[in-house]
Amino acid sequence: xxxxxxxxFRQSNTIEKEKIIVLAFEGNDTEQIYFEEFKDSEKxxxxxxxxxxxxxxxxxxxxxxxxxFKKLKKEAKDEYSFNEHDELWMIIDTDRWKNIPEIIxxxxxxxxxxxxxxNPCFELWLLLHVKNISDYTExxxxxxxxxxxxxSKKNYIDIKLTEILGAYNKSNPKPEQxxxxxxxxxEQAKNLDSKNEEFxxxxxxxxxxxxxxxxxx
Numbered sequence: 725x726x727x728x729x730x731x732x733f734r735q736s737n738t739i740e741k742e743k744i745i746v747l748a749f750e751g752n753d754t755e756q757i758y759f760e761e762f763k764d765s766e767k768x769x770x771x772x773x774x775x776x777x778x779x780x781x782x783x784x785x786x787x788x789x790x791x792x793f794k795k796l797k798k799e800a801k802d803e804y805s806f807n808e809h810d811e812l813w814m815i816i817d818t819d820r821w822k823n824i825p826e827i828i829x830x831x832x833x834x835x836x837x838x839x840x841x842x843n844p845c846f847e848l849w850l851l852l853h854v855k856n857i858s859d860y861t862e863x864x865x866x867x868x869x870x871x872x873x874x875x876s877k878k879n880y881i882d883i884k885l886t887e888i889l890g891a892y893n894k895s896n897p898k899p900e901q902x903x904x905x906x907x908x909x910x911e912q913a914k915n916l917d918s919k920n921e922e923f924x925x926x927x928x929x930x931x932x933x934x935x936x937x938x939x940x941x
Contacts, residue, residue, distance in 0.1 A: 741774040744810040745937065748778040748796035753895045755815050755846050761899030762938070767906060769940045792816060793827050796837070812837045813934055818923070819844040819871055828922055840930040841923035844871040847881040847894065849929040852909040853902040854888050857916070857927075869927045910935060 749755040756777060762768055763775050778795060792814050806812075814831070816839060818824060824841055831837040842848050848868070851857070860868065871879045878886070885892040889901055902909070913932035917924065924930060 742772045742809065744774050744776060744806065745934070746776045746778060746796065746810075746812045747934070748792050748812070748814050750792050750814075750816040750821075750846075754850075754897050757897055758846075758850070758899045758902070762903055762935075765903050767903065767939050769938060773938060775938060790823060790827065793830060797834075806836060808835065810836055811937070814839045815842075815846065815931065815934070816840075817842050817845040824923055838933075839923065840934050842929035842931060843924040843927060844869055845879075845881065846929070846931070847871075847879075847885060848927065849909060849913065849931045850897070850902050851881055851885060851888075852912040852929065853905040854908075855884070856908075857912055865927060906935065906939065 747755075747759060756779060759775070759777055763770075763777075768775070796812055796814055814827070814837075816824065816827070818841060824839070828839050831839055851868075857865070867880050868884065871881050873879050874883050878892075882892055882894060889898075910932045913929050916926075916928035917930065917932075921928075
């Protein structure tokens with residue numbers, strides 16, 4: 725039997741909200757830490773929305789979009805009683821997985837499941853907070869899109885973030901360095917999404933679509 729909505733809200737120590745939004749992540753650390761900090765920030769519209777994060781155990785390496793999709797559907801949609809206003813979002817990247825159109829098509833079959841894709845990765849969304857992307861040359865933008873491994877632990881975008889922030893560790897990001905610049909990230913992500921694609925086939929991040937639903941206006 726699905727859990728009653730009131731039980732979910734009671735667990736969160738909140739009054740009844742207008743909407744539940746559930747997020748499931750491809751990554752184990754960066755996205756989860758970012759959204760946990762965002763949820764606790766003054767920018768989050770906690771008066772109207774209950775935000776639930778699905779956490780994948782460290783030992784669970786099933787991060788491919790099809791596994792994230794199954795986790796989101798099973799642990800959220802099948803476990804709680806959702807109404808027509810609630811939303812379930814997958815946050816995934818293009819840099820390793822090639823079946824994103826298939827996942828999007830599966831989500832379309834359901835009323836309230838959505839996907840926010842970053843190309844090449846979630847770190848691009850972070851970069852949009854702290855850097856004007858138009859400052860980069862075409863050659864640099866191509867390198868950002870390819871996001872090749874530079875060291876054993878850092879890809880090209882990680883290096884760019886390190887240059888700007890002085891240090892960057894995707895296993896321990898510092899959301900307080902990014903969240904104050906959320907407006908800049910949203911504006912830049914929208915500009916990159918000028919074609920209004922289902923997912924960015926070029927450089928871009930659709931994480932802004934979730935943030936616009938969660939942010940205080």
